[in-house]
Amino acid sequence: MSYIELLILRRLRGRPTHGYELRKRVEETTGFVLHNNSLYPALRRFEEAGAVTKTSEPQEGRPPRLVYTLTAVGAELLHDMLAELPPDQAGDETEFLARLGQFAEINSNERAGVLASRTQAVQAQLAHYRAMHELSDRAGQWGALVTAELIRRHEQELAWLAELGELAKQEP
Numbered sequence: 001m002s003y004i005e006l007l008i009l010r011r012l013r014g015r016p017t018h019g020y021e022l023r024k025r026v027e028e029t030t031g032f033v034l035h036n037n038s039l040y041p042a043l044r045r046f047e048e049a050g051a052v053t054k055t056s057e058p059q060e061g062r063p064p065r066l067v068y069t070l071t072a073v074g075a076e077l078l079h080d081m082l083a084e085l086p087p088d089q090a091g092d093e094t095e096f097l098a099r100l101g102q103f104a105e106i107n108s109n110e111r112a113g114v115l116a117s118r119t120q121a122v123q124a125q126l127a128h129y130r131a132m133h134e135l136s137d138r139a140g141q142w143g144a145l146v147t148a149e150l151i152r153r154h155e156q157e158l159a160w161l162a163e164l165g166e167l168a169k170q171e172p
Contacts, residue, residue, distance in 0.1 A: 002089070003098035005042050007032060009070060009078040010102060012052060016069040019043065030098075043068055051077050083110035090121035103168065111168035119161045126154040 011017065011025045019039060026034045046052040051074030056064040070078070082099055083106045089095040096118045103111050133147035 003092075003095050004032070004034065004038050005046075006078070006081045006098050006102075007034070008039065008042050009046070009051065009074055009081070012068055012070040013075065013078060016055075016067050018057070018065045018067050022068065030101075032094075046074060046077075049073070049077070079105065082106050083113065085114045085117040087117065087121070090117040091125060100164070108168055112165065115161055115165050115168060119158065119165075122154055122157050122161065126151065126158070129154060 007026050007030060008022065011022055011029070017025065019036075023034045023036070023039050026032060043052060043054070047054055047068075050071060052068045052070055055067050055069070057067045058064050082102050085096060085099055096114070099114050103114075106114075129147050129150045133144065133151060135143075
């Protein structure tokens with residue numbers, strides 16, 4: 001599952017919502033553009049998995065509107081998605097930030113696990129950029145500038161992740 005599914009479930013947790021409103025709420029609160037070709041297939045998968053229910057709401061002079069409600073299974077799925085950052089997703093900044101923004105929903109041990117997963121991914125990326133930097137020195141000034149900046153950004157993120165780890169331990 002990806003951050004898009006996480007965002008959809010998170011927004012449904014607040015209250016039952018129809019598709020258009022759900023899409024707009026995700027976009028307004030996150031800045032992520034959620035297209036119908038991502039939203040409705042995800043809602044269909046969630047419905048098939050028992051994570052959401054769909055009801056038809058009549059509208060005057062218009063076709064009925066479909067309203068989606070998060071179930072207990074969906075709430076559990078949301079929690080599990082927030083509490084885990086699989087290695088194949090840990091290197092994706094968007095996947096990490098989508099979870100980080102919801103850290104209030106998980107406990108300190110779960111936060112530590114997400115942070116550790118991201119830290120490992122950033123360390124691996126940093127090692128790769130350091131190796132590239134050695135090669136880029138021979139390739140020219142511009143390549144060296146780019147890899148130096150990537151190294152700086154990853155070192156800065158590692159320091160930030162360490163700060164987040166300390167903060168995550170303090171919160172209940």
